[in-house]
Amino acid sequence: MSAPVLPTSLVDNPRLDRWIHFNPDRTVRIATGKVEIGQGVVTALGQIAADELDVPLERIAVLSGSTDHGPDEMYTTSSLSIEMSGGSIRLVCAEVRAKALDRAALRLNCSPDDLSVVDGQFLQNGAATGQDYWTVAGEIDLSQPVTGSAPPKKADAYKIVGRSVPRLDLPAKVSGAAFVHDVLPASVLHARTLRQPNPGATLTSFDEAAIRRAAKGELQIVREANFVAFVSPVESVAQAAAAAAPAHARWDKLRELTAAHQEAAWLKGQPAEDRHIGAPMRTDKPRNLAQITVSRPYVAHASMGPSCALAEFRDGHLTVRSHGQGMHPLRKNLAAALGLPIEAITATHIQGPGCYGHNGADDAALDAALVAMRIPGRCIRLQWRREEEFAFEPVGPAMLVTLHVDLDARGRPADWTTEIWSATHVQRPGSGSGFLLATEALPNPPPEVQPTDPTEARGGGGTRNAVPLYDVPAHRIVHHLVQRAPVRTSALRGLGALPNVYAIESLMDDLAARAGEDPVAYRLSILSEPRARRLVERVAELADWTSRGAGGSGKGLGMAFARYKNRAAYAAVAASVTVDETVRVDRVWCVADAGLVVNPDGARNQLEGGIIQALSWTLKEQVRFDDHGIASVDWDGYPILRFSEVPELHAELVDGAGNPSVGVGECSVGPTAAAVGNAVAHALGVRIHDMPLTRERILKALA
Amino acid sequence: MAIALTVNGNARSVDVAGTTTLLEVLRNHLGLMGTRYGCGLEQCGACMVLVDGEPIYACTRETGTVAGRSVTTIESLGTPDKPHPLQQAFLDEQAGQCGYCLSGIIMSAKALLDRNPAPTRTEIVTALDRHLCRCGAHQRIIRAVERAGRAA
Numbered sequence: 001m002s003a004p005v006l007p008t009s010l011v012d013n014p015r016l017d018r019w020i021h022f023n024p025d026r027t028v029r030i031a032t033g034k035v036e037i038g039q040g041v042v043t044a045l046g047q048i049a050a051d052e053l054d055v056p057l058e059r060i061a062v063l064s065g066s067t068d069h070g071p072d073e074m075y076t077t078s079s080l081s082i083e084m085s086g087g088s089i090r091l092v093c094a095e096v097r098a099k100a101l102d103r104a105a106l107r108l109n110c111s112p113d114d115l116s117v118v119d120g121q122f123l124q125n126g127a128a129t130g131q132d133y134w135t136v137a138g139e140i141d142l143s144q145p146v147t148g149s150a151p152p153k154k155a156d157a158y159k160i161v162g163r164s165v166p167r168l169d170l171p172a173k174v175s176g177a178a179f180v181h182d183v184l185p186a187s188v189l190h191a192r193t194l195r196q197p198n199p200g201a202t203l204t205s206f207d208e209a210a211i212r213r214a215a216k217g218e219l220q221i222v223r224e225a226n227f228v229a230f231v232s233p234v235e236s237v238a239q240a241a242a243a244a245a246p247a248h249a250r251w252d253k254l255r256e257l258t259a260a261h262q263e264a265a266w267l268k269g270q271p272a273e274d275r276h277i278g279a280p281m282r283t284d285k286p287r288n289l290a291q292i293t294v295s296r297p298y299v300a301h302a303s304m305g306p307s308c309a310l311a312e313f314r315d316g317h318l319t320v321r322s323h324g325q326g327m328h329p330l331r332k333n334l335a336a337a338l339g340l341p342i343e344a345i346t347a348t349h350i351q352g353p354g355c356y357g358h359n360g361a362d363d364a365a366l367d368a369a370l371v372a373m374r375i376p377g378r379c380i381r382l383q384w385r386r387e388e389e390f391a392f393e394p395v396g397p398a399m400l401v402t403l404h405v406d407l408d409a410r411g412r413p414a415d416w417t418t419e420i421w422s423a424t425h426v427q428r429p430g431s432g433s434g435f436l437l438a439t440e441a442l443p444n445p446p447p448e449v450q451p452t453d454p455t456e457a458r459g460g461g462g463t464r465n466a467v468p469l470y471d472v473p474a475h476r477i478v479h480h481l482v483q484r485a486p487v488r489t490s491a492l493r494g495l496g497a498l499p500n501v502y503a504i505e506s507l508m509d510d511l512a513a514r515a516g517e518d519p520v521a522y523r524l525s526i527l528s529e530p531r532a533r534r535l536v537e538r539v540a541e542l543a544d545w546t547s548r549g550a551g552g553s554g555k556g557l558g559m560a561f562a563r564y565k566n567r568a569a570y571a572a573v574a575a576s577v578t579v580d581e582t583v584r585v586d587r588v589w590c591v592a593d594a595g596l597v598v599n600p601d602g603a604r605n606q607l608e609g610g611i612i613q614a615l616s617w618t619l620k621e622q623v624r625f626d627d628h629g630i631a632s633v634d635w636d637g638y639p640i641l642r643f644s645e646v647p648e649l650h651a652e653l654v655d656g657a658g659n660p661s662v663g664v665g666e667c668s669v670g671p672t673a674a675a676v677g678n679a680v681a682h683a684l685g686v687r688i689h690d691m692p693l694t695r696e697r698i699l700k701a702l703a
Numbered sequence: 704m705a706i707a708l709t710v711n712g713n714a715r716s717v718d719v720a721g722t723t724t725l726l727e728v729l730r731n732h733l734g735l736m737g738t739r740y741g742c743g744l745e746q747c748g749a750c751m752v753l754v755d756g757e758p759i760y761a762c763t764r765e766t767g768t769v770a771g772r773s774v775t776t777i778e779s780l781g782t783p784d785k786p787h788p789l790q791q792a793f794l795d796e797q798a799g800q801c802g803y804c805l806s807g808i809i810m811s812a813k814a815l816l817d818r819n820p821a822p823t824r825t826e827i828v829t830a831l832d833r834h835l836c837r838c839g840a841h842q843r844i845i846r847a848v849e850r851a852g853r854a855a
Binding site for chain 1: 723738805836840
């Protein structure tokens with residue numbers, strides 16, 4: 001028999017004790033490299049461990065994001081935590097359970113097959129034995145590598161997985177308990193930064209006296225080349241200094257931007273690395289060509305709280321607390337940036353405000369560490385300002401997508417070319433494509449790198465969800481990876497999925513209209529996959545699709561569908577809208593298939609969150625630039641969907657047992673945007689191709 | 704200068720300039736970290752607390768202006784082990800994702816329910832419209848406040 005194929009996380013972290021530890025207080029510590037970012041992953045991973053060990057959830061303590069005790073699972077991204085970390089924890093727990101039973105059987109002089117586990121205690125033919133995980137824990141060698149030889153339970157044996165267990169982190173969060181922002185050790189020093197406006201910009205003059213006057217209190221200024229931080233025991237003093245500083249600083253080599261740079265249309269014609277994926281390029285003339293071009297501008301994470309980190313450098317060791325997406329990568333990146341050995345750094349995750357991708361959290365950790373290295377022995381709490389968060393977090397790249405689809409005699413796609421213009425979707429530090437922000441301001445800034453995009457094997461970046469799931473005989477992608485974006489771009493929830501699904505699903509409605517067919521019926525005629533068909537049919541039923549009117553009345557109903565990354569969760573979304581100069585989304589229905597769902601209510605919460613964020617992006621959001629950088633730096637300049645604008649939602653999961661678990665955090669994003677686009681087109685009788693679907697664009701479309 | 708005020712029912716005195724924000728006083732002088740900094744601009748509501756029962760933005764409110772008045776923060780409600788009925792309603796609805804907006808939202812909901820124990824959905828939306836939530840937990844939050852209203 002060949003060795004079982006282990007998940008990457010286990011290949012990278014084979015020792016059992018990196019994952020599991022039996023605490024003396026009769027709890028089990030389960031460690032994960034993935035972190036809680038508001039998505040409920042700690043609860044779901046705890047459920048998986050509890051079921052596999054036959055230990056109640058109350059006895060599971062999940063340790064998340066610790067370089068000291070936990071596994072290195074890179075970043076918490078791409079809706080992979082349940083699949084990767086959950087799959088690993090399942091195998092580890094099954095193996096440790098088997099080892100523990102072997103050990104107990106030796107003590108009891110019986111066969112392991114005679115033993116069962118209830119509440120962590122070992123029963124022999126149903127009777128108590130006095131043995132449990134904790135009595136034998138000292139005799140199990142958890143320094144051994146995992147083999148994957150112990151088969152995990154079958155899905156029908158799960159008692160905790162599949163249940164809507166309440167989130168473990170929520171009681172603290174409704175009671176004001178601590179985020180990383182709220183950790184305030186005695187004698188902490190507060191720090192704020194003056195940011196280098198762009199890589200390469202140099203600080204030519206700096207009126208320190210004026211800043212000190214504005215700060216009105218004890219202030220230390222840390223400067224290293226073009227990195228400046230203001231440090232004070234009084235938070236408002238550091239804040240006042242940082243708020244005053246830009247007016248008293250002069251920079252050379254500022255980037256020059258124009259209004260055109262903020263639009264997706266600017267991307268076309270820029271120097272790009274061109275890639276061709278899929279079917280060979282066509283040389284013959286198309287017979288019946290349908291085309292569509294859609295765009296999405298730069299969009300923001302716009303988290304509710306600005307990035308924050310704590311750092312302390314003491315006796316040659318740097319301790320960092322951060323709300324970043326991966327503590328092991330953060331440690332490596334800090335080591336490289338600071339010239340410290342990796343072992344001299346401990347990084348611990350503490351929860352922060354919602355994270356939807358590569359935001360400023362890692363950058364704030366380097367900022368705090370830079371200050372801590374200059375003021376050893378003191379804990380530094382560095383928090384970004386609100387305007388700094390908006391202006392310096394990496395943004396989701398603008399995208400322009402054109403589809404050229406040649407139709408057969410029945411009006412079905414026969415040959416399909418997707419052409420994409422986008423800057424990179426990943427500039428995570430350590431990826432080879434990007435750096436921690438402050439390194440650009442230090443004396444030896446990193447060289448400019450050739451941007452790369454996530455590979456197709458990782459789901460692609462600009463090309464994510466560019467391949468339609470419909471039956472298309474020939475499909476190819478032409479991807480123009482624009483080399484130099486006006487601002488820093490990186491991963492934001494769904495990456496290219498939103499614009500790509502918007503393009504595909506807009507075209508589907510157009511093609512249905514061209515064929516004189518109903519959009520749902522048209523889709524089903526070219527959609528063979530049973531799991532996909534089931535969702536499209538179900539969402540049409542929920543939305544009462546058959547009563548959909550002719551359109552053009554100001555009321556619209558639209559739907560859209562995609563399978564995230566073409567291999568993760570399926571989601572179909574329908575939206576009803578009222579359009580009267582602005583778009584009001586009245587109702588949204590979503591049906592998803594995520595395989596075996598660990599926590600149905602948690603998964604629905606994620607679907608709902610994806611829907612609302614996608615509505616906000618689609619209807620309202622665009623990062624705006626001024627002459628030198630991002631100009632939309634507060635909530636007035638960057639409005640998001642409000643309570644009064646949120647529609648009624650219905651999100652449901654079909655029974656996906658029998659299929660492996662896949663994450664749901666990103667699957668509803670693309671279909672939501674496209675369903676709204678289609679609903680607006682139905683309401684108006686004319687399509688709006690460029691997001692966001694603003695009043696100006698509606699009026700222009702109607703003119 | 705010493706400013707006397709009542710915080711969560713307790714008489715407190717803080718030695719700060721009158722212009723110091725109430726948010727900084729609560730967090731950095733009184734150790735009440737449940738009130739969040741979000742924007743410092745009265746735009747997001749993460750810092751909402753009650754002054755004499757009315758929701759106000761602590762991020763810009765000068766502490767000198769609340770001298771002698773009664774300030775109520777999220778810490779005045781329950782704890783994870785003994786949640787207040789309003790907090791319990793949020794748990795029952797699993798109303799939240801990252802949770803950063805929740806302290807402020809719960810305080811606005813508290814003010815609403817104190818003056819209107821059974822608000823309509825529209826009244827709830829109106830009361831919460833000053834708050835932003837980026838994770839998209841809005842519908843759950845509205846249901847939680849409805850539930851708390853029914854339970855009252």
